[in-house]
Amino acid sequence: MKRVGVFVCWCGRNIAETVDIEALCRQLGRDAPVAWVEDYKYMCSEPGQQLMKKAIAEQHLDAVVVAACSPNMHEVTFRLAAEAAGLNPYRLEIANIREQCSWVHRDRDQATAKALDIVRSMVEKVARDEELQPLRVPVTKRALVIGAGISGMQAALEIADAGHEVLLVERQTYIGGHMAQLSETFPTLDCASCILTPRTAEVARHPRIKLMVASEVIEVGGYVGNFVVRIRQNPTYVDWSTCTGCMECVEKCPRQVPSRFERGLGTRKAISVAFPQAVPYRPSIDAEACLYFTKGRCGICQKTCPVGAVDYEQKPVIHEEKVGAIVVATGYELFPKARIGEYGYGKYPDVIDGLEFERLNSASGPTSGRIQRPSDGKVPKEVVFIQCVGSRDQEKGVPYCSKICCMYTAKHAMLYKHKVPDGQAYVFYMDVRAGGKGYEEFIQRAVEEDGVLYLRGRVSRIFPEGSKLMVWGVDTISGEKVEIAADLVVLAMAMVPSPTARDLARVLKVSIDEHGFFSEAHPKLRPVESLSRGIYLTGCAQAPKDIPEAVAQAGSAASKVLALFSSDELLHPPTVVRVDPEICSGCGLCVKSCPYEARQIDPVSKVARVREVLCQGCGACAAACPNGATQHINFTKEQLMSMIDTFTGPPDGAGRER
Amino acid sequence: MARGGNAEVIRARAATRSIPLDPGFPWEVGRASGQPVMRCFQCGRCTNGCPLTWAMDHPPHRLLRMVQLGAEGEVLVSRTIWLCSACHGCATRCPNDIHLPAVMDALKQMALARRVRVGDRQVALFHRLFLATVARLGRMYELGLIGLHKLASGNLFGDLKVGLLMFTRGKLSPLPQLIKGRGDLRAVWRRAAALRREGGRQ
Numbered sequence: 001m002k003r004v005g006v007f008v009c010w011c012g013r014n015i016a017e018t019v020d021i022e023a024l025c026r027q028l029g030r031d032a033p034v035a036w037v038e039d040y041k042y043m044c045s046e047p048g049q050q051l052m053k054k055a056i057a058e059q060h061l062d063a064v065v066v067a068a069c070s071p072n073m074h075e076v077t078f079r080l081a082a083e084a085a086g087l088n089p090y091r092l093e094i095a096n097i098r099e100q101c102s103w104v105h106r107d108r109d110q111a112t113a114k115a116l117d118i119v120r121s122m123v124e125k126v127a128r129d130e131e132l133q134p135l136r137v138p139v140t141k142r143a144l145v146i147g148a149g150i151s152g153m154q155a156a157l158e159i160a161d162a163g164h165e166v167l168l169v170e171r172q173t174y175i176g177g178h179m180a181q182l183s184e185t186f187p188t189l190d191c192a193s194c195i196l197t198p199r200t201a202e203v204a205r206h207p208r209i210k211l212m213v214a215s216e217v218i219e220v221g222g223y224v225g226n227f228v229v230r231i232r233q234n235p236t237y238v239d240w241s242t243c244t245g246c247m248e249c250v251e252k253c254p255r256q257v258p259s260r261f262e263r264g265l266g267t268r269k270a271i272s273v274a275f276p277q278a279v280p281y282r283p284s285i286d287a288e289a290c291l292y293f294t295k296g297r298c299g300i301c302q303k304t305c306p307v308g309a310v311d312y313e314q315k316p317v318i319h320e321e322k323v324g325a326i327v328v329a330t331g332y333e334l335f336p337k338a339r340i341g342e343y344g345y346g347k348y349p350d351v352i353d354g355l356e357f358e359r360l361n362s363a364s365g366p367t368s369g370r371i372q373r374p375s376d377g378k379v380p381k382e383v384v385f386i387q388c389v390g391s392r393d394q395e396k397g398v399p400y401c402s403k404i405c406c407m408y409t410a411k412h413a414m415l416y417k418h419k420v421p422d423g424q425a426y427v428f429y430m431d432v433r434a435g436g437k438g439y440e441e442f443i444q445r446a447v448e449e450d451g452v453l454y455l456r457g458r459v460s461r462i463f464p465e466g467s468k469l470m471v472w473g474v475d476t477i478s479g480e481k482v483e484i485a486a487d488l489v490v491l492a493m494a495m496v497p498s499p500t501a502r503d504l505a506r507v508l509k510v511s512i513d514e515h516g517f518f519s520e521a522h523p524k525l526r527p528v529e530s531l532s533r534g535i536y537l538t539g540c541a542q543a544p545k546d547i548p549e550a551v552a553q554a555g556s557a558a559s560k561v562l563a564l565f566s567s568d569e570l571l572h573p574p575t576v577v578r579v580d581p582e583i584c585s586g587c588g589l590c591v592k593s594c595p596y597e598a599r600q601i602d603p604v605s606k607v608a609r610v611r612e613v614l615c616q617g618c619g620a621c622a623a624a625c626p627n628g629a630t631q632h633i634n635f636t637k638e639q640l641m642s643m644i645d646t647f648t649g650p651p652d653g654a655g656r657e658r
Numbered sequence: 659m660a661r662g663g664n665a666e667v668i669r670a671r672a673a674t675r676s677i678p679l680d681p682g683f684p685w686e687v688g689r690a691s692g693q694p695v696m697r698c699f700q701c702g703r704c705t706n707g708c709p710l711t712w713a714m715d716h717p718p719h720r721l722l723r724m725v726q727l728g729a730e731g732e733v734l735v736s737r738t739i740w741l742c743s744a745c746h747g748c749a750t751r752c753p754n755d756i757h758l759p760a761v762m763d764a765l766k767q768m769a770l771a772r773r774v775r776v777g778d779r780q781v782a783l784f785h786r787l788f789l790a791t792v793a794r795l796g797r798m799y800e801l802g803l804i805g806l807h808k809l810a811s812g813n814l815f816g817d818l819k820v821g822l823l824m825f826t827r828g829k830l831s832p833l834p835q836l837i838k839g840r841g842d843l844r845a846v847w848r849r850a851a852a853l854r855r856e857g858g859r860q
Contacts, residue, residue, distance in 0.1 A: 424681050426679075426681075448694055448696050448697055451681060451685065451696070453679070455727075475723075475727060477700050477720075477723050478729075480727065480729070482677055484679065
């Protein structure tokens with residue numbers, strides 16, 4: 001017979017007012033397995049814990065029930081105290097007589113009777129609890145960062161600088177993400193390339209960062225500390241290890257196509273680098289545009305290459321890598337513009353989106369930074385910027401605020417005025433959301449110093465008239481309708497998750513929200529963790545955010561990875577499931593019921609087994625098991641039945657007394 | 659548009675009218691008044707505290723928004739700019755430190771300079787006669803000003819009761835009080851007029 005100690009907490013008046021503590025203790029003291037009962041006003045306080053520790057030692061208790069608040073509050077507190085007193089922490093259980101009893105009842109007698117049942121059921125359980133040791137799992141101190149935009153690069157650099165190897169995987173052929181497309185950045189108007197290129201160069205030469213561009217993560221197995229990742233490296237049709245980056249091939253290539261990087265405003269060759277400052281500075285062939293691939297003739301680049309690096313036979317390569325932690329930094333895209341038909345996007349060449357304006361304004365862009373409208377190359381004198389296009393639009397777009405558009409629109413209008421001082425910029429807005437250091441002042445600068453006219457309202461229609469675009473809107477502040485004959489219209493399109501996010505979420509087995517952004521574990525207290533241990537989130541993959549925030553979140557995600565890598569082993573709770581191979585029939589119901597892939601059928605013995613470090617202790621398989629071969633440790637069928645018996649047995653607990 | 663503005667404004671062909679935007683106008687008003695009129699974000703505190711909104715055709719905050727949009731035609735004929743009594747309540751309360759009475763003064767001067775239909779003739783007349791009185795005498799001469807205003811406006815018997823009451827209490831002096839150096843004052847006036855001819859009247 002175990003010697004169980006029961007410690008009843010008053011929780012000030014929270015419990016004591018509704019539950020008769022004295023009667024409860026008296027009753028419990030008569031129960032057979034209970035060797036010691038004590039009560040205290042605040043059991044969680046230091047003196048309360050001391051009292052429990054003393055009793056464990058002096059009374060030689062080998063199991064403890066603390067009747068107090070929810071185990072969510074103080075289970076850890078009391079288990080640590082018990083461990084300090086020499087008791088196995090898994091031999092301590094909490095009987096919740098506050099949230100599940102005193103807080104929800106008024107009648108003192110009935111509440112006391114219920115509290116007695118609750119504590120007794122826990123006494124029954126704890127008397128059958130095993131002594132357990134936490135499971136220990138080794139950690140692979142190597143991180144995978146998916147996406148090499150500013151946020152992913154920052155996370156990779158911080159982890160690598162701390163001394164760990166990082167695998168940085170990027171879908172495009174270059175690193176830097178959308179930031180590489182930007183001209184200047186708010187609210188300082190410093191040039192994006194000037195602050196980005198030192199970072200891309202650092203990533204490229206860092207001895208501990210293994211960079212994989214034109215690559216995608218296609219499969220993730222394993223668990224925290226020990227992920228096994230399969231990465232597909234897509235063919236670039238140029239062997240980058242021999243290529244010297246002389247760009248002879250690009251020069252000779254006869255095929256010109258619209259450049260994706262320039263968002264169609266400029267052209268590139270079928271074999272090309274995305275942009276002149278691209279890292280790595282190596283060309284790749286777009287098979288959809290290349291004459292060799294589409295028509296089967298040409299081959300000029302191969303003949304031109306002085307080192308014979310062009311290889312039309314290149315195939316995708318699958319790499320398998322082991323990592324301990326994963327950072328997701330897949331970034332954003334702009335809302336599909338064709339979906340906002342009333343603004344004529346796609347129909348009128350002079351209606352462009354924000355990223356296109358960035359390229360027009362960029363010194364390395366198709367116009368070398370001169371503001372010229374796409375249709376006829378004229379310098380626009382009247383430019384209309386429209387905010388919230390697709391954002392805050394439940395009808396056609398997304399309901400959320402894309403957060404960065406207010407600021408970049410003010411930046412666009414300002415930069416335009418700096419380049420075309422005799423031009424006029426108009427901004428249609430719904431609200432100006434300029435929360436951030438120096439942000440409101442930036443907006444005011446646009447209004448007061450650069451004369452940007454802000455009009456509150458959403459544009460209803462854009463239609464061409466001669467060489468102009470007529471913009472119909474309203475200024476709701478004055479209540480007046482306004483009509484502007486514009487030369488160029490710039491739409492601040494909503495920010496949506498990267499198109500690859502949905503598939504990646506499936507591969508990673510982490511959840512995404514209704515819009516496709518990765519879900520954080522807690523919106524306030526765990527903003528960079530996913531719900532799966534060892535997988536962290538940063539940048540616009542999680543939600544729309546600007547560069548400073550994306551960088552800050554990257555640092556935060558990196559610090560989570562480093563904390564994980566700071567120990568050689570991870571502890572895993574031992575309250576997992578266990579299989580009795582003698583009973584197991586190998587039916588496989590447990591495999592189907594497990595949401596964590598912790599169950600599998602052993603190919604040799606044909607019985608089920610448990611991958612303990614993956615098991616989260618949910619108990620779904622134990623419930624599904626038809627013959628009881630799978631048992632949840634410390635929640636065995638015997639334990640649960642004995643607990644139920646205390647509730648369904650005689651109310652006065654007859655037969656328990658010694 | 660005429661001055662400064664770059665907007666090529668075309669009236670909407672929709673049934674309701676649309677406002678002609680003139681982004682140059684607020685900058686003109688800003689220069690003339692010395693006030694950062696573009697800074698206004700329409701909080702409405704000026705209008706909340708204004709004692710005269712009941713008589714105005716546009717409450718002060720809306721007038722300022724019309725200035726920002728460049729609705730010059732409507733702003734300059736507004737009664738509001740003439741009815742403002744310059745109590746400075748709005749200027750004290752404005753979170754953006756815009757001195758609205760100074761803006762109103764600048765708009766009055768622009769309205770006169772551009773010879774638009776004056777929003778409130780009585781007040782404009784009063785302003786002119788007041789300045790004429792001060793220019794001649796160097797000081798205010800209430801009885802003379804009232805007399806002149808009555809003759810010029812044709813409203814001979816308005817406020818007669820109040821006038822008599824003030825007179826019997828000795829609030830209205832029957833004769834004007836003159837200052838020394840009226841010649842110097844006239845020189846100041848001439849100089850101001852010359853400056854106006856040079857700089858003003860864009």
